[in-house]
Amino acid sequence: MRRVAYRKNAVKVALLYPSTYAVAMSSAVFHMLYFKLQDAGFYVERFTADRGPRGVEDGTPLKEFDYVVATVHYELDYINIVKMFLKAGIPTRASLRGKPRLVLGGPPVTANPEPMAEFADAVVLGELEPNWELLVEYMATGEEVEGLYYPRRGAYPVEIRHAGDLTWLDYRRIPEPEAAFSISVELARGCLYSCLFCMESYISKPYRPRDWEAVLREAAELYGKYGVRPALISLTANAHTHFKDLLREAVKRGIPLSLPSLRAELLDDESLELIAEVGQRTVTIAPETSERLRKALGKDIGDEDVLRVARKAAELGLKIKLYMMVGVPCEREDDIEAARRLVAEVKKTGATLYLSVNPLVPKPQTPLQYHPMASLDYLKRAIEEMRRAPHDQFSYYDPLLAVAQAAIALGGREAARLIEGAALSNSHRVYWRRLLRAGELDYVFKPRVEPLPWSHVRGFYAPSQLRKMYEAFLEATCS
Numbered sequence: 143m144r145r146v147a148y149r150k151n152a153v154k155v156a157l158l159y160p161s162t163y164a165v166a167m168s169s170a171v172f173h174m175l176y177f178k179l180q181d182a183g184f185y186v187e188r189f190t191a192d193r194g195p196r197g198v199e200d201g202t203p204l205k206e207f208d209y210v211v212a213t214v215h216y217e218l219d220y221i222n223i224v225k226m227f228l229k230a231g232i233p234t235r236a237s238l239r240g241k242p243r244l245v246l247g248g249p250p251v252t253a254n255p256e257p258m259a260e261f262a263d264a265v266v267l268g269e270l271e272p273n274w275e276l277l278v279e280y281m282a283t284g285e286e287v288e289g290l291y292y293p294r295r296g297a298y299p300v301e302i303r304h305a306g307d308l309t310w311l312d313y314r315r316i317p318e319p320e321a322a323f324s325i326s327v328e329l330a331r332g333c334l335y336s337c338l339f340c341m342e343s344y345i346s347k348p349y350r351p352r353d354w355e356a357v358l359r360e361a362a363e364l365y366g367k368y369g370v371r372p373a374l375i376s377l378t379a380n381a382h383t384h385f386k387d388l389l390r391e392a393v394k395r396g397i398p399l400s401l402p403s404l405r406a407e408l409l410d411d412e413s414l415e416l417i418a419e420v421g422q423r424t425v426t427i428a429p430e431t432s433e434r435l436r437k438a439l440g441k442d443i444g445d446e447d448v449l450r451v452a453r454k455a456a457e458l459g460l461k462i463k464l465y466m467m468v469g470v471p472c473e474r475e476d477d478i479e480a481a482r483r484l485v486a487e488v489k490k491t492g493a494t495l496y497l498s499v500n501p502l503v504p505k506p507q508t509p510l511q512y513h514p515m516a517s518l519d520y521l522k523r524a525i526e527e528m529r530r531a532p533h534d535q536f537s538y539y540d541p542l543l544a545v546a547q548a549a550i551a552l553g554g555r556e557a558a559r560l561i562e563g564a565a566l567s568n569s570h571r572v573y574w575r576r577l578l579r580a581g582e583l584d585y586v587f588k589p590r591v592e593p594l595p596w597s598h599v600r601g602f603y604a605p606s607q608l609r610k611m612y613e614a615f616l617e618a619t620c621s
Contacts, residue, residue, distance in 0.1 A: 145180060148200065152185040153281060156197065156207040156242060160214060160222035163190045163198075167316070170326040170375065171213050171270065177314045179211070182278045188316075191222040195230035204230040207242045209281050214248035217550040218543065220258055224565040227261075234562060236263050236294065245277070250551060252302055252345050254506040254596035257550050259293035260558035267291050267599065268303035269331070269346070301600045302345055305331065308352050315368065324400065325364045325372045329357055329388075333377040335405075337440040338615055339467075341505035343377055347602040354384035355391075362397050371421060373400035380408045389416035403428050403465065406447040411454055418458045424496070425455045428465035432480035435470050438619045445484050449491070456493035463496040464488065468524035469516030470502050472619035478527050485531035497533040499525050501544040505551055506596045507603075509611035515548050515586045518578065546574045548586045554595030 146152065157175055159166030166172050166188070179186045187197030187207075195204040204210065204226065212223055223244070224234050233239040237260075246258055247266035255265040264280060266273045267290075276289040286292050291300045308331060315325065330351040333343040361372040379385065379401055385408075392399055398421035406427045417425060430436050433445050452462050466481055489495050501521045504510045516524075521541035529536055546564075550557050560577070567573035577583050592605055603611075 145199070146183060146185045148185050148202070153183075153209070154202075154207040155179050155184045155186050155281065156189050156204055156210045157186055158189040158210050158212040158223065158226065160191050160212055160219040160226065161216070162192045166190045168324045168326070169213065169215070170328065173315050174270070174312045175211065175213065176316060178274070178312060182282075184281065189226065191219070191226065195226055204242070205232050209245055210242045211245045211281075212247075214246060214251055217250045217257070217547050220250075220550060220561050221564045221570070223258075224261060224561055228565060234565075235260050235558075245281070247273075249342050249345060252599075253341050253601075254551060254553075254599065255291055255293065256297065256554045256595045257557035257561065259297075259555050261561075262293055265291040265293065267300055269305045271305035271307070272303040297595075297598045299598050299600060302602070304346070304348070305350075308350060309356075315364070317368070325368060325370050326375045327357055327361045327364065327372050328352060329354075329374045329376040329379050330382055331376075334381050335378060335440055336611075338509045338611060339439060339470075339502055339505070340377070341508050344507045344603060344608075345601055346377070349381075351382050351384075354382065354388040358388055358391055358395075358397070361392070361399065362395060365397055371398040371400050373402070375402065378405055378408075380404045380413060386413055386416060389413070389420055393419045402426065405441075405443065406451045407443045409447075409451050414451065414454045414458060414460070418460055422460070424461040424463050425451065426463040426465070427451060429481070429484060430465065430467045431470050431473070432477035432484075434480070435473060435477055435619060438472075438615055439470070445487075448484060449487055452488040452491040452493055456491040461494040461496060462488060462491075463498065466497065466499045466528060467502045468499060468528060469521050471510065471513045472616065473516070473524075478524055482528060482531040485528070485533065489532040495533045496535040496537075497528070497531065498537045499528045500539040501525075501541050503544050503548045503551065506594070507599070507601045507608075509608045509615065511552070511594065512590050512609065512612050514588050515545065517587060518542065518545055542571060542574055542578075545578065545583060545586055546570075549574075549577075549583045552586060552590070552595075 159169060159172050176186060187199045187202055189197060227234045243263035244261055245264045246262045251258055251265055252267045266277060276287045280287045280290060332346040332349040334349045336343060364372050393416060401417060401422050403426040427448060429448050430441060436443060455462050464485060485497060504513050504515055518541050525538050549560060564570055564573050597605060
């Protein structure tokens with residue numbers, strides 16, 4: 143399509159992804175917004191954290207735009223938004239800024255918009271489709287439209303909005319051969335399960351599978367156009383009723399596919415054979431922790447399910463990637479030992495094993511929002527214990543960054559000071575360590591009670607329901 147030309151009277155929108163250009167180009171919603179905003183008549187240029195405060199298309203300075211629309215998927219990327227404004231010479235706080243107005247969307251701001259409330263003029267809570275007309279009207283007129291969240295009004299009740307009709311999805315792509323991007327095709331929205339730690343599951347309910355034949359048509363079209371293997375995106379891809387039908391047809395038509403983390407208990411031998419036939423080289427599953435804790439967290443997956451998948455994967459020549467967590471509430475030494483034994487048994491199957499260990503970060507809108515995070519020292523020790531399990535490759539998420547992520551995710555408007563401080567610091571690690579030593583992050587390690595900073599955000603579950611789930615978990619695991 144032709145881009146909307148720069149005109150003096152055009153409403154100018156800076157589309158910002160606050161991470162690297164490669165990550166931005168792997169985001170389906172970033173591409174979708176680029177085209178949909180132009181369809182609506184806005185002049186659009188893209189911005190990413192690593193390319194600085196001038197547009198990718200024409201080099202227009204950020205400060206010349208009327209709106210900055212930022213889609214965020216990771217709390218520490220809030221820092222990059224503020225840093226971008228500082229580099230552009232734009233006041234970071236909304237109360238001190240005329241333009242550009244900052245509009246935010248994405249899972250973390252949906253769950254808790256308050257850490258960015260001092261910076262944002264408007265927040266889109268929930269999915270894009272039911273908010274689209276509101277967003278367009280707001281930016282076209284400059285007037286507040288009911289349905290979006292406007293932090294300047296204070297913390298008032300607001301609902302997370304979900305799409306009922308997923309036929310609106312737009313998979314046009316920005317054709318830039320120099321960008322190493324993946325092509326995502328959405329298989330389902332939401333999740334059938336309610337794992338107590340998974341924020342995206344709680345804020346994207348109910349589960350809405352898409353028509354599998356429509357998904358395959360989109361994947362075939364995109365593969366034919368770009369020659370890049372499409373990735374099927376879903377919180378639980380193999381929970382789709384027609385998961386195997388889709389793979390069978392993809393094999394017949396020679397369409398390679400990439401698949402995200404899958405639930406082990408839903409993977410039978412035929413599924414794994416089809417996964418290998420569509421060109422996937424690694425099977426990713428997330429046992430998370432010991433079987434005792436795993437089942438209490440909502441993952442009804444036995445160790446034998448994991449081992450069965452690993453044995454078949456090894457037979458097919460597939461690599462295995464395991465995601466494990468430490469710092470789970472009520473975790474004991476024998477849970478770490480049980481998780482380590484499971485990893486060792488998986489390695490015995492002969493499959494190449496990639497082990498990733500990550501601290502649990504309590505998140506808003508989940509039952510574990512009430513639980514203290516494990517201490518930094520404990521997380522370091524637990525990760526080192528897991529590292530002792532046999533593996534071919536090992537990675538982990540830095541516990542210090544996990545604490546910083548929790549500090550932002552669980553914060554209220556006072557978290558603006560933390561975000562701004564990080565944006566101004568020369569070393570994020572030094573900055574977060576200093577705050578940790580000063581006790582300014584202590585709230586992360588303490589229990590939380592209502593009202594929470596995000597209590598005014600109404601999700602699929604009421605706080606009373608989340609509290610009951612949390613208390614049931616504690617009773618089952620800690621007593």
